[in-house]
Amino acid sequence: QEVAIQIIIMAEENGDVDLSQEQTEKLLHFQDLTGIEDIDRCKGILQEHNWDIEIAVQDTFNKREGVPNVFTQPEGVNNEPREPSMNLQPNDQRVFTVARPPPQGIFQWLYHIIFFPFRFVYSSLLDLIRFTFRLIRPDPRRNVTDPVGDVTAFISKYEETLGGIHPTFYQGSYSQALNDAKRELRFLCVYLHGDDHQDTMDFCRNTLGNQEVIDYINTRMLFWACNTNSPEGFRVSRALKENTYPFLALIVLRQNRMTVVARIEGPIGPIELIEKLDRIMQDNEASLIAARAEREERNFTQTLRREQDAAYLESLKADQEKERKKKEEQDKINQEKQRQVDEEKKRLQMIQERELLKEKLKNEIPEEPSTDDPDVVRIILKLPHGSRIERRFLKNQSLKYLHYFAFCHEDCPDDFHIVTNFPRRTLPCEPPSQGPDPPSFVEAGLGKNELLFVQDNEA
Structure with a gap:
């Protein structure tokens, strides 16, 4: 519910x-x-x-799982795979024709004699009707439009009529079965089903329905079947050219071609069928062994080539990595050299600019006043390395001239500040880029004679 x-x-x-x-x-x-x-x-x-x-x-x-889909193969016409190269009649092909056993006993002979005329007339009339009908209208079986549909329709009708006890039917077209048998290096058994033949139903029930036959076929080969009244079955029937029903063909890969190595025609029994299939497979197993050996050798060669290609690519990759690291190291060296060149260039430019600035500032420093000037201020500067320099200024002049004097002296560091000894304080000597000048000597509280210290800011 x-x-x-x-x-x-x-x-x-x-x-x-x-x-x-x-x-x-x-x-x-x-x-x-x-x-x-x-x-x-x-x-x-x-x-x-x-x-x-x-x-x-x-x-x-x-x-x-990556297995080819038996319903859609993107090759050939109507999404059908191309059939591999076929050898339909090799010189050593074995043909087994099984005749109907003669009637046994008086009752079977009487039955056979009485119904023979009726069967003969029925089959003759049926053939005549079919022949006449095909003269008027072309045989529709000649146009194969849905090969997989023909196969699945046959399997459905077979199981509906005879049940599900039968060998595993290949769920695909004849071309797909040939390609799978070739790819998997297996035998392919083809069964063509004739509805109208008198031995068909007995063969399906007693031979294909036999458990030993089912186990033998399922474990040793692919089994493809179709009704010859369908377009796909009729196409295969014309290719294999069977003479009577039931019809079986055993196909295997030989010399890189799918070869029909045996035909079995007629109402064969289960034991006899297994014996004949076993004998045919033994006679042709050598071709599969050779094909497997050739495929293994080809696969080994391909694997070896892939491994060699992989090793070459790995070696090439290692060489490229080594070259890349070498280039990176060289780039680093070149960058370091360029950095040093740029720094040296910048340093020389700074020195040149500083020398030009010093020349300019020298010209801005006022002339040194005389010692007897009442407004004179005597300044002694003690440099970082111990030497002393002396200069006189007027008390009303700005401290910037003291800074200019020290900056332009060859023994003075380029980055410095001037401090008093006691009380210890830094004099605002360096002029700002914008704004008023630094205070004068008298405004900074300096007397007539002062000992000042130059301190290196980079020390």
């Missing part, structure tokens, strides 16, 4: 009122199995696979 409610709610929410209850249940089951949350995507996948949930799940998982 809960599932039914969930189905109704989901159908109403998604507008899928056209879905039947069975399809909606398959939709929910497919979503649970694959874990796909998008319900529209689940619906699209199931519609692509004709609502066959088993095949849809198989194909979905194949796509996730």
